[in-house]
Amino acid sequence: MDIALLRELAEVSGPPGAEERVRSVVRTHLARTADRVDDLPMGCVDGVRAAPGDAVGRLMLAAHMDEIGLMITHVDDRGFASFIPLGGWDARTLVGQRILVHGREDLLGVIGTTPVHLLDEVAQGKAPTMQDLTIDLGLAPDRAREMVRKGDVATRVRDLAQIGDLITGKALDDRVGIYVMLQALAAAGPSRMEVHATATAQEEVGLRGARTAAHRIAPDIAVAIDTCPADDGPGTPASGPSTRLGEGVAIRVMDASAIGHRGLVDLLVDLAGARGIPYQLHVSDKGGTDTASLQMAGGGAIAGCISIPTRYVHSSVEACHPTDIDAAVALTAALIEQAHVLLATGI
Ligand SMILES: [Zn+2]
Secondary structure, eight states: OOHHHHHHHHHSOOOTTOOHHHHHHHHHHHHHHOSEEEEOTTSOEEEEEOOOTTOOOEEEEEEEOOOOEEEEEEEOTTSEEEEEEESOOOGGGGTTOEEEEESSSEEEEEOOOOOGGGOOHHHHTOOOOGGGOOEEOSSOHHHHHHHOOTTOEEEEOOOOEEETTEEEETTHHHHHHHHHHHHHHHHOOOOSSEEEEEEESOOTTTSHHHHHHHHHHOOSEEEEEEEEEBSOSTTSOSSOSSBOTTSOEEEEEEOSSOBOOHHHHHHHHHHHHHHTOOEEEEEOSSOOOTHHHHHHSTTOOEEEEEEEEEBSTTSTTEEEOHHHHHHHHHHHHHHHHHTHHHHHHOO
């Protein structure tokens, strides 16, 4: 595992629609392994590995750069900033967190909460909603309004840290997917296909960037690389339909947004078996990834999803296991080398 690369990817900011900083990091790394790097209008960046002479089609890998974030709606008379969510937040996870507000300059803030001393019994039992929360910038009202405008964005603040066997941090959804895509592109042998490694924008607000990128690239085969919620954390059932940390890369069969192409799922299972890559199947009627947009763009594509099981997704302490990350890299590299067989065998 290249922890330094994952740290660089996970710690940089990139809320939906404001992915500039993470895009710049990703572009630099893509340029090292791709033959060409294209910037696309919605903010996606596409690393292209040129087709060999006997190319049989286009393979598109997609991992999203954006992370859940916040957008400022106003700064009140006490200098506290209100916000709306960019992506799917659980308000409980925001309480007590440091937040980086991208105002006229980067400003650290904190989402404070009413001290327990001041709450009655009813209020103590109630979970806060997004509307209850504000960001305290530690500035006088006039100064806060000068530095932060309506429409500015904000992101979580959290260093990547190894805790026991796990790697934890903010935005592992989906910077770990970007990591897997970059490492697989570097590790893979020759492909019979033109390969596109696309870092997508605005996934967290509705799989938007991937839709436009897939329309433009028109892949024959398209595979999203994203996290999936592991069901082995506190509060999740001891056994369930999802995945566990440390038991390998997850091959998504189905979620609420897409049903993986059966032939592609079978190919991924066969490749994992043949190469000794630990894997598990993700079967769920919840959640979604860029796969849905890739599958239905233009005339459609053979599509599926390679996933990295993750605990505590969409909080500040998302947690992954290195075994699963390495397995995802190996499986994605194997797919780059072998995806063309799907086109030969037909749909
Ligand atoms: Zn994701």
